[in-house]
Amino acid sequence: MINYPNGKRQQKQKFIPANLGMDFEVDINLSNSYYLEKNVAIIHKKPTPIQIVQVNYPSRNKAKITEAYFKTPSTTDYNGVYKGKYLDFDAKVTSSKTSFPYSNFHNHQIKHLINIEKHGGLGFFLIKWKVYDEIYLIKINDLMNYINSNTRKSIPYEDFKKISFPIKKGYLPRINYLETIDIAYNLK
């Protein structure tokens, strides 16, 4: 488990996008570390992009950034390689009981993931329904088919379950989404 001494955890929560729960991110990162260690796949979270404005160079010390701002990522948070395939995805959390709003999917991420599939990669979202403590994998193409086939602004929970794949939770890895990838993309 990860410790956050001196209340650092609370501080850290402010740095992450409002729609992504910190616990979910930690669980995905731990799962990726497990996959890496067990030689299953190489998947990393990309660093948060930062716009650096001012850096000081105190003598004998390492460079200290004294003014910087968060930038909006131009792609998704995670990518890597699994069974020779390029994987690319983002993670989202909803607190809703009833439906997942389309607005949670950012336009630049949708465009990026559609493009990934066109180039032979696997593009998808990992979605956590906090209230049910359930995690699903939804392929970008399945998501787009749903969005394009109706005039809604969100996906009702029951519909969501039909167009996505449930992910098993466990101890190691916490979130076994590669097992779900095998099923969703027929990689067995």
Place this chain on the structure above:
Amino acid sequence: MINYPNGKRQQKQKFIPANLGMDFEVDINLSNSYYLEKNVAIIHKKPTPIQIVQVNYPSRNKAKITEAYFKTPSTTDYNGVYKGKYLDFDAKVTSSKTSFPYSNFHNHQIKHLINIEKHGGLGFFLIKWKVYDEIYLIKINDLMNYINSNTRKSIPYEDFKKISFPIKKGYLPRINYLETIDIAYNLK
């Protein structure tokens, strides 16, 4: 061309690793933008990882990072997808006329790229010989074969040319390394 008003370019150069010329990085990024725009491949530079220590939240303004430090990246600078293949690489510049020192290849990057190839991805370095204004692509496996077959601490220029692939320079893209990938990995 990219403008750096108010001497920002000089300031920016301090942020990048000493062994990677800023011009080379700019040229690679412009080539990747070209590939993306022309729908050839999706390859991005990962953001520089930053350790954030202190953030202020001035009212009505966006979060301002007031204390942060550069972290050593755990992988390489670039990855993406091309012709269904996972690509992963780093870029290095040498000012030497005679040989490229092994010490320019960081251990964690070597390990990472070897691992990438084991998982079916393409792992390589783009190397610029500044004095000759020449750029080469060297596959991680070819590099390791060379390193493991002798007791030297660097690769002489003449040997280097034998185990790597020259990259054409041009206007668009600046550095046409995907054309070289086709040859090096037989992807035509």
